[in-house]
Amino acid sequence: MTPSSNPKMAVAEPPVVPPPTADRQLRLQRAWKEPTGFFGWFTKVHHTSIGTRFLVTAFIFFVLGGLLAMLMRLQLARPENRFLGPDKYNQFFTMHGSTMIFLFAVPLMFQGLGIYLVPLIVGTRNIAFPRLAAFSYYIYLFGCVFFWVGLLLNTGADRGWFAYVTLSGPDFSPGKRVDFWAQMITFTETSALATAVCLAATILKHRAPGMSLNRMPMILWEKLVLSFMVIFAMPAVMLSSSMLLLDRTVGTQFFNPAEGGDVLLYQHLFWFFGHPDVYIIFLPGTAIITTLVTCFTRRHIFGYLALVVSTISIGFIGFGVWVHHMFATGLPQMGESFFTAATLMIVIPTAVQFFCWIATIWEGRLQFKFPMWWVAGFFFVFMIGGLSGLMLASVPVDTQVHDTFFVVAHFHYVLIGGAVFPMFGALYFWIPKMMGRMMNEKLGYWNFWLFFIGFNMTFFTMHFLGLRGMTRRVYTYLPEMNWGWLNFVATIGAFLMGAGVLVFIINFFWSRVHGRIAGTDPWKAGSLEWAVPSPPPHYNFAELPTVNGREALWDAEPNQPIVTGVRDDIREVLITDSLDGDPDSKMDSPEPSAWPFWAAIAITGLFVGSVFSAKSVEYTSIPVIITLIGWYWPKWRETQQRKATEVWSD
Amino acid sequence: MKLSRAAAYATLLLLAGCQSNHSMLWSSASKQASDIEWLYWFIFWICLVVFVLVIAFFAGGLAKSNVDEEEMAPILESNEPGDRRAKVGVSIALGITVVTLFVVLALSIVTGKTTEGLTSKNPITIEVTGHQWWWELRYPNPQADLTVLSANEIHIPVGKPIVVLTASRDVIHSFWAPNIDGKRDLLPGYQSAFTFQIDKPGIYHGQCAEFCGEQHAHMGFEIVAQTMDEFQHWLNQQRKPAVEPQDAKLVHGRDVFLTHACVLCHTIRGTDAGSKVGPDLTHMGSRRLLAATAISNAPGSLAGWITDPQRIKPGVRMPANPLAPADLDALVTYLRSLQ
Numbered sequence: 001m002t003p004s005s006n007p008k009m010a011v012a013e014p015p016v017v018p019p020p021t022a023d024r025q026l027r028l029q030r031a032w033k034e035p036t037g038f039f040g041w042f043t044k045v046h047h048t049s050i051g052t053r054f055l056v057t058a059f060i061f062f063v064l065g066g067l068l069a070m071l072m073r074l075q076l077a078r079p080e081n082r083f084l085g086p087d088k089y090n091q092f093f094t095m096h097g098s099t100m101i102f103l104f105a106v107p108l109m110f111q112g113l114g115i116y117l118v119p120l121i122v123g124t125r126n127i128a129f130p131r132l133a134a135f136s137y138y139i140y141l142f143g144c145v146f147f148w149v150g151l152l153l154n155t156g157a158d159r160g161w162f163a164y165v166t167l168s169g170p171d172f173s174p175g176k177r178v179d180f181w182a183q184m185i186t187f188t189e190t191s192a193l194a195t196a197v198c199l200a201a202t203i204l205k206h207r208a209p210g211m212s213l214n215r216m217p218m219i220l221w222e223k224l225v226l227s228f229m230v231i232f233a234m235p236a237v238m239l240s241s242s243m244l245l246l247d248r249t250v251g252t253q254f255f256n257p258a259e260g261g262d263v264l265l266y267q268h269l270f271w272f273f274g275h276p277d278v279y280i281i282f283l284p285g286t287a288i289i290t291t292l293v294t295c296f297t298r299r300h301i302f303g304y305l306a307l308v309v310s311t312i313s314i315g316f317i318g319f320g321v322w323v324h325h326m327f328a329t330g331l332p333q334m335g336e337s338f339f340t341a342a343t344l345m346i347v348i349p350t351a352v353q354f355f356c357w358i359a360t361i362w363e364g365r366l367q368f369k370f371p372m373w374w375v376a377g378f379f380f381v382f383m384i385g386g387l388s389g390l391m392l393a394s395v396p397v398d399t400q401v402h403d404t405f406f407v408v409a410h411f412h413y414v415l416i417g418g419a420v421f422p423m424f425g426a427l428y429f430w431i432p433k434m435m436g437r438m439m440n441e442k443l444g445y446w447n448f449w450l451f452f453i454g455f456n457m458t459f460f461t462m463h464f465l466g467l468r469g470m471t472r473r474v475y476t477y478l479p480e481m482n483w484g485w486l487n488f489v490a491t492i493g494a495f496l497m498g499a500g501v502l503v504f505i506i507n508f509f510w511s512r513v514h515g516r517i518a519g520t521d522p523w524k525a526g527s528l529e530w531a532v533p534s535p536p537p538h539y540n541f542a543e544l545p546t547v548n549g550r551e552a553l554w555d556a557e558p559n560q561p562i563v564t565g566v567r568d569d570i571r572e573v574l575i576t577d578s579l580d581g582d583p584d585s586k587m588d589s590p591e592p593s594a595w596p597f598w599a600a601i602a603i604t605g606l607f608v609g610s611v612f613s614a615k616s617v618e619y620t621s622i623p624v625i626i627t628l629i630g631w632y633w634p635k636w637r638e639t640q641q642r643k644a645t646e647v648w649s650d
Numbered sequence: 651m652k653l654s655r656a657a658a659y660a661t662l663l664l665l666a667g668c669q670s671n672h673s674m675l676w677s678s679a680s681k682q683a684s685d686i687e688w689l690y691w692f693i694f695w696i697c698l699v700v701f702v703l704v705i706a707f708f709a710g711g712l713a714k715s716n717v718d719e720e721e722m723a724p725i726l727e728s729n730e731p732g733d734r735r736a737k738v739g740v741s742i743a744l745g746i747t748v749v750t751l752f753v754v755l756a757l758s759i760v761t762g763k764t765t766e767g768l769t770s771k772n773p774i775t776i777e778v779t780g781h782q783w784w785w786e787l788r789y790p791n792p793q794a795d796l797t798v799l800s801a802n803e804i805h806i807p808v809g810k811p812i813v814v815l816t817a818s819r820d821v822i823h824s825f826w827a828p829n830i831d832g833k834r835d836l837l838p839g840y841q842s843a844f845t846f847q848i849d850k851p852g853i854y855h856g857q858c859a860e861f862c863g864e865q866h867a868h869m870g871f872e873i874v875a876q877t878m879d880e881f882q883h884w885l886n887q888q889r890k891p892a893v894e895p896q897d898a899k900l901v902h903g904r905d906v907f908l909t910h911a912c913v914l915c916h917t918i919r920g921t922d923a924g925s926k927v928g929p930d931l932t933h934m935g936s937r938r939l940l941a942a943t944a945i946s947n948a949p950g951s952l953a954g955w956i957t958d959p960q961r962i963k964p965g966v967r968m969p970a971n972p973l974a975p976a977d978l979d980a981l982v983t984y985l986r987s988l989q
Contacts, residue, residue, distance in 0.1 A: 086864040167821035257839025299726040329835045330842045344751045351747045359736035361711035387697035394758035396686045399832020400674045403859040469672040469828040471859045474867035524722035
């Protein structure tokens, strides 16, 4: 880790672009070789390996969460159904919500896509802090396993993904179910925070020369804003869930009204995270839409500056709307009006994005390739979700529809519209890059139409159910309410959605073997990830690129310069200036290591132990300290070697 | 007397017919609910227009610019007039958006003021306390023995403001009758009040809206809105302690109640049963529904409920009471006689 100002390193002038020699590629391959085999699996640090792991794991939990939803829909298909019963149903809806938010949406849209794509799009060889990124995956994985093993042991969380006190407190939730939920939060948020640091550092310091801030593709802006949102939002929920855990395990009274604790404090802390989290899930979707619209309209996005400002302002305003989840608690009217205004204000940057996309389509030359179907689906679905959000922003209307199926419909339109539709678009768009083969189009259409029709059958009907007074989180309802047939339609829709996802999985495995070879740039897109082979080698770029415009490949000169002077025989990356992307220094990128894995194991021991006994923290912190010392042990040999090769100008 | 009350109930049931779907639309029974409904429809039409316009422009863009080519086309040159056109379009759309948002904000605040600002002199006060999973009701009176305790069936007079004082003894519940007003959370550690007024006599269904555990789904209540006379009559009736049974079967039923687990949780004023854990049963025979509106107050369902409540509402606090058939029959007859 020795930054050096090497005078020999400079951006070469055209036309000196020698094609990468076989010799050079061999050296790069050797330097960036990722270990293989069973033991190698635990030491990988390249961002493509970690990103793929995140994507696959999060998708598996998307499927598991979806299966729970289908079981819940079966239970609700007719009145007074006895298929699940309240105990199982409460576990399932809690596990469904928590899984989709904490184990699927954020890990896939922010961490998976971010870790895989950001280093490629900024044009570097690996993510900043690759071992931290590897650690963030392990801790996420262990959190997932811990949470779901809980369900299999009949310790599945059953107090909702929000776990409001006092229902989740020690008096009304004996047993370990809520503790498992609270500690799962700690796992996943530790992971998200680690990823946020990696991505922010990569975007700010690893960009290719020439990629000044005003030339960053929208997806980088979005990941940067998101990283900061994660850093500010996640601690709030870690705090509330840890305070809940303390109330439950060591007898603190933060939330016990009988001892002067406050039940509303929990809600404020939770939603201070909870609402920004909606934007953490939705902003990646908007960046994906921008990327797809740009690529398939064959022109630069209209209103780049407006989109950047919108993304940043959503990042800020997103922190000022949380109280609209609490309108029914009877807060003072003045305060409620403020949060109505803030909630309506956030419509403006969102609307700007929609208008810019439509303008780009009007002024562009659209080629409606099949990832674009998901963009169209996004427009239709997210518009409905956004507009029903307008109704919910109004305090009087909200007090009526709050906690009914109307809200369930609303946030599924927002989250599935804003995250899952773009996610499928993104997967069809980028899987060719990751896998080297194109996805099957015909299966892609089946995937889209089954999912789209099923989605609307399930969730559009829920608007009516909510307006007819059906409250949320009920395991059954009385036949006199006449909600039966609407619920039945919703259940059929859920199974159509399930079929759509199944088609995607089939498509994925079919395309792995039979898909058309993708080549480097199947969509002739503009950003730097399309300059490397598919799938990318572990050094990413044989020649580190420079950038001349917002769409690096479209705006490249015929003889676009490359970076010279970065060593190819060791893991070395270029560090650039945060604002202008001027070359700044060079840095070693860490070698593969098993320490992140051991550290994650040790911290998992600490987290799991603290669920069962507060005392265990004393013993389980010892392995944590040992593994962290191992991880940070200074590497004298590498430092000496590097010192010997450096040339200083004076 | 009995007959006139039965007739009154029958009228109520007829009137309540249209509210059976307990929808927040088309069936409001109070000014608040109809104000909110008006605001809902106003925003709804705005949303519909916005949706149609945006989707039309999106679809128009698709139709205008779509080219069907296998190969990806080259990149378009930058087009100054096109971008200027787009800038004008986006600016106009944004201007309309901002104006619309201000209209929604203003109307929402005005409606909020009118729905929350309902006050009047000498209202009827009712204390509603949420329990897992039933509603405790108290009609307070300065004279302690005139205070009425009841559960799950809220009688109110029409045309008079009702102040509801809310509290919770265990977890968060939320009081919601869609035909009447928006919901209000019952927070442990907080006491709050809200006011509503019903103008149409009828029976209105309500439901707990905040997830409160296993039987959240079956935590309903009913609001019986009646004329002032009927209400006063009901209130006077409820103030009386239970009638001392004369009939041998009723006496047997009361003894079953007093010698079994029932007495550990329930009160029947006028007897030795005085525990406050469960609902007050002094006049339970007068209620239309049982178990927080989960079942009807018929002999069969009452007997089923007493024998095995866990089958009807799994997780409910009331334990199973295996009774001999004769005891059960007497108990049911006694409880139903508590008018």
